[in-house]
Amino acid sequence: MPGQRSITEAEKLAEAKLGGRVRHDQMAVVANIYRAASAVRQHLENSVLRGVDLTWTAFVVLWVVWIWGESETRHVAEEAGISKGTLTGVAGTLERRGLVRRANHPTDGRLVLLSLTDDGEKLMQRVFPAFNEEEAFVTGQLGEADCRTVAAGLRRVVLQVEEKGEERRQDLLGGAAPAPRRSGRRKA
Amino acid sequence: MPGQRSITEAEKLAEAKLGGRVRHDQMAVVANIYRAASAVRQHLENSVLRGVDLTWTAFVVLWVVWIWGESETRHVAEEAGISKGTLTGVAGTLERRGLVRRANHPTDGRLVLLSLTDDGEKLMQRVFPAFNEEEAFVTGQLGEADCRTVAAGLRRVVLQVEEKGEERRQDLLGGAAPAPRRSGRRKA
């Protein structure tokens, strides 16, 4: 409840602070993408995922391996939208719980392969239908055509960032070093 | 690049695994919401936020306080879409960096008020326009009308979850206790 009214309300306040230079419609898209992502994630975690003790990310990783079968970790990370370092941790959690298996690549010693265990397979057979049912619930106010329209619009956003984002960042930073994070590992 | 083709590809594989019971369009909406949210967040963090050493969440908190002025922390958390506990940490970080100030509520001793310092105010004056510019960039493939359509669709998703989500979860769990997280604090 806080959100919907406040987003549009906030736009006016932002505009007042800056003198009418705000790109409203674009701002609304970004704000609502993020708000929707949080709402959906929260709903899924609190309805179907919590009961089987999975986080959103853990579920996504499981899903990727389920769909694609045994896969190299670099691809799983890419598909799941997380960094390799994060995947190492998540895969460890799933491995400890006996849902996933690590294996060495037969010919390339650098690679690690992830696959589901029988338990993992059984879990996904059970959980995915429930998950998909909730996907239908959260989009319940949209017709099929609306769904396709919204999905298509979002795809264009993703595409824009994936295709032109890197170049854009180069331009913005003017070739300058890309400012290290304050957090993160230091040289020993 | 990995994403676009794989999402639709994955749908077919998921369907094969379950025998045509998958709700495609709804699944595509959720998948793309999340993918777009990640892409947008990553772009913003790596372009404008990194340079001023702000995380996405820290920026959002700053933005909320900037727009609404001195506010009770519970409202800030609500608006920023994070839990109270998380806000305590983020506000601490921002306070240490001198961007935000804590103050006691004049009449209710339980409340804490957050406001921007002069440095915080100056920072937002400088950073927000750049941020908004990138919001325009990531939505660059959408016209104004597309933006409004997509935003409206997302709003309906948010609304659906906010208005009917709680009830839905009740129904799904059948009044059963909502399964505690595995992580989290234990009784002393």
Added chain:
DNA sequence: CACCTTATATTTGGGCCCGAACAATTCTGA
């Protein structure tokens, strides 16, 4: 072979994230 470059997964530090437990305060009702 020895060296160097490249490519991979893991480790690590700082930070975010949730929600239960907790402490402090305010409100309520007998």
Added chain:
DNA sequence: TCAGAATTGTTCGGGCCCAAATATAAGGTG
């Protein structure tokens, strides 16, 4: 008045998150 209920911010445990640093392995070049 005053004990219990309710509301708030903080603390805390386990987990996710990134990117830099690191270790290991492959491939290439002399």
